[in-house]
Amino acid sequence: MVKPKIITTPSGDRLAILPLADYERLVDAAAMAADIATYDEFHRKLSTGMEELVPAAFADRIIDGENKIKVWREFRNLSARELADKAEISAAFLSQIESGARDGSFDTIKKIAAALGITVDDLA
Structure with missing residues (x-):
């Protein structure tokens, strides 16, 4: 991943500019992390009886x-x-x-x- 370029807007906000491919990888990684967390939470609830599987x-x-x-x-x-x-x-x-x-x-x-x-x- 390329080091992002940091710019400051006229209002003082600091923004990072990075290649689109790097941004898309970050978005995909965040979505995967959320999916894994949801999966893990479901299995935790399943193991404690808070969830069940219905055929x-x-x-x-x-x-x-x-x-x-x-x-x-x-x-x-x-x-x-x-x-x-x-x-x-x-x-x-x-x-x-x-x-x-x-x-x-x-x-x-x-x-x-x-x-x-x-x-x-x-x-x-």
Whole structure:
């Protein structure tokens, strides 16, 4: 890398002038450092249980529009009855929510999310 030329603007700001190729290498290196930091943070969270990996088959079901509660329930290997009990709602009501026949209140969705070990945002 070439030593940059330093200039001072009329307002007193000091600027470094360097070849475009050197500037682009610096930008690429900064982007790579940010990517590595993001990767490392994800793996730290994964190792502490703050993050989890969801198999593509389950993610694809959500992307395809299947009911998120049902997909997460099946991912957690819970029966409808088990999830309903954990969320303190009736199995019939859970079935209606999963089928789209009824909407759950925010409090109900919050209970379901907590029972699934996810956030309400994961069900939005």
